[in-house]
Amino acid sequence: MDGWGVVAAVAVVLGTALAVAWTRRKPSPTLPTPAGHGPKPPRPSEPNWFEAALGRTRALLGARIAALRETAHDGRAQALEDVLLQADVGLKTAQALVARAGAADDPVEAIRRELRALLGEPSEWTFPTRPGPLVVMIVGVTGSGKTTTIGKLARRWTNEGKRVLIGAADTFRAAATEQVAVWAERAGADLVRAGEGADPGAVAYDATSAGVARGMDVVLIDTAGRLQTARPLMDELSKVRRAMNKARSGAPDEVWLVLDGTVGQNAISQALAFHEATALTGVIVTKLDGTAKGGAVVAVAHQTGLPIRWLGLGERAEDLRPFDRDAFVDAILGPKPSSAVSHTP
Template structure:
């Protein structure tokens, strides 16, 4: 059943803290028109905000690099050995660390890099190069409806991310629709319904235990009939190591393609930054199973493991589409490789 929601009385909404604890969106303040507007900020303001949110990751990486080179006159083998430890413990992983060190050694060999105080700048440049994955931009205007399949394991913040992403699309003048295809977790549809209500977008859901494929099939029918711009499909969170559950995702993917041969146009994998290197293995297995087109990394503001983005991009060459920097509606931000590299280095 398709539902359109109106904003409820602000006095009946829960507090920010209570909503967060329940896995629900923070209450909106003021009129709906105010909520739909995101505060304007220039690039300098955004970079300062990003640096603030990534403070823990920067402390684990940039600050330690600065302490390493303090008072050093040359970049020698001992310094690079200590740098290797810093990079690995910053969740850049063994292979990515080796790649970065090889590039640094090459610069030193060519005498392009000799001053230890320029080491952090060199690392930032190399990190930015790795993060700048060559991939088509996420363009919701290239199809109507533009179908996005959201996947990920339990607890990564997938449903919340869908709500925030729908909010971004709505701000851009598009009409998003949410699809509650997670019919196994009792509170999943209710949580998504709360998001639909708060950001005033339609939602398709059925009773708990319904066939997810049937929910999606009906949702795509409704999207076409109502000329919806973007369809955001919330799938059940599942462990990437459970092959039978991964097969269910493949079935859902086939149903979407039978209904709309060009869809899904994006398969976005939501990863929790706080899981560190485990996020790399998750990305690898989901990529092998479904052919992920992009990544969303959540909870970057509360972890020192933000460097895990680098090995994922380096190994799988998957673009990071968005990053989550907090609980507010506008804390889901398009990923900018240069800004991220500057913020942590």
Template sequence: MVTGFFSRLKEGLTRTRQNLVEKVEALVTGRPKIDEELFEELEEALISADVGADTSLDLVERLRQTVKAQKIGDPARIKDLLQEEVARILGEQAQPVAFDHQPTVVLIVGVNGVGKTTTIAKLAHRWKQEGRKVLLAAGDTFRAAAIDQLEIWGQRVGVEVIRHQEGSDPSAVAFDAVQAAVSRGVDVLIIDTAGRLHNKSHLMNELSKINRVLDRALPGAPHETLLVLDATTGQNAVSQARLFSEAVGLTGLVLTKLDGTAKGGVILAIAAEMQAPVKFIGIGEKMDDLRDFDPPEFARALFG
């Protein structure tokens, strides 16, 4: 990460830092010793910062063990220990998308309103800037507006969009898009999908069908299935992650709208619970505001 982005990340995490780190600082400041009351208050602070009950309990238990094992008596050390635990949960290194196939097929899933279409546009823009040939597929055929929106973004970014009529079979769009990607020598194919949850089983069956069709059209595809989550929804993002993880094999997560929310602590709950790593984070509206998630940098920015 460049210094400029780190500064913006730090700034974007201000409200999350206030909601999490500053609460911890307030708990330990002026306290004479580390006792059970401190651990209980710490647990409450973590839960209220959207870290999630299970993750908060686990975090505090690990802090208890470390304090006991290392015979730590100074409450001021708790913040540093917490930063180490946060870094451990988030992982040690970035896990970017690997372009091991041509085309590399990236399936984007998530509920409506999380910033799925703009995420696709930002990924397309970024990969095009890197010199890759990108193609988009409008697989959310449930809403005409979704198809049109992706088409507009495609024109802005300067990439083609494979589309069918509203109400078409999304699997047919995916199949045609793969055929087009292969024949045009495309490097990356990004496929949008519907995000409705009012009929959960129908949506999940549809995603499973798209997966089967993609694998038939191009064995091994999709190579990445990225779930887009909105950080401002807090614990709702965790339940969405669980739901999609059960239905489709996620390879990574994209956390949008981290800037300006106090609920960024949810990234810890997601990282602790999900097998799939956070691959990208969004900290603004600009095209280059979607970046690879770098766990150590994030922990450093969060703790200031």
């Protein structure tokens, strides 16, 4: 090749590289804007964000239980059960709580004590320190908030400097991959995707393998929503789980079920069915903002024995909080009087 030939070859290579870079640099699709009306929800950076997001549950549970201090002892147990049921604590859990706290002089403090006992360990889940990616599979019924939660977790962890890869194993709809791609781009996470209708197990396998090969800190696998009663779809989920284990022995490290906090007692049957299919390691409860039914968290913890790991409190990337038992109990009941901030010098 003469001098001009070399120049021409270099120009072609450069041109192709530029063209590829340009097509990859697609503008991101428009991000969903938070729906909702009325006053703007507080931002997580604002003081009392968490308490504000759970304000409706507190208005029901905390305020009404406090009002029972004024009621006669004989009608109190029934009234307490009614309030707990209204907050979606569920009959079984409400009765267990009333049996232990119904006769107490101070119903609020008695319920606080019992809720803490029922919700188990006080400590938050912590990111493991061992080497290799933490592989997390996210499962749940349609529309519970799986993809949004993956976006939030990805954002949280990339902000902490972790390398995150998302596997778009919801191949059911093309739009699902697009949605998770937007979250991945926004969080600065890698994405492993396949075409619509691809085998979700294959995508989960590829994503897990890529996570190991690329030295990622986290692999998050999004899965298609499914009804817990649809047997073939639940079996498919078990297959996805097994595919991940073939890609890296022991994977997934975590299988988190995303529950919509507003669905009431159906959450329990969802948790039990998904646990049977995928051996859950924890639960994420979403949409707790704007509902007075935050008691569902208590019912799920009590009736499934699964740990609650994260709470979804809005549609934005930052609207996610690690589950902290005592902070949650105080947010739905109101703070303990003695723990209120004192302004006395």
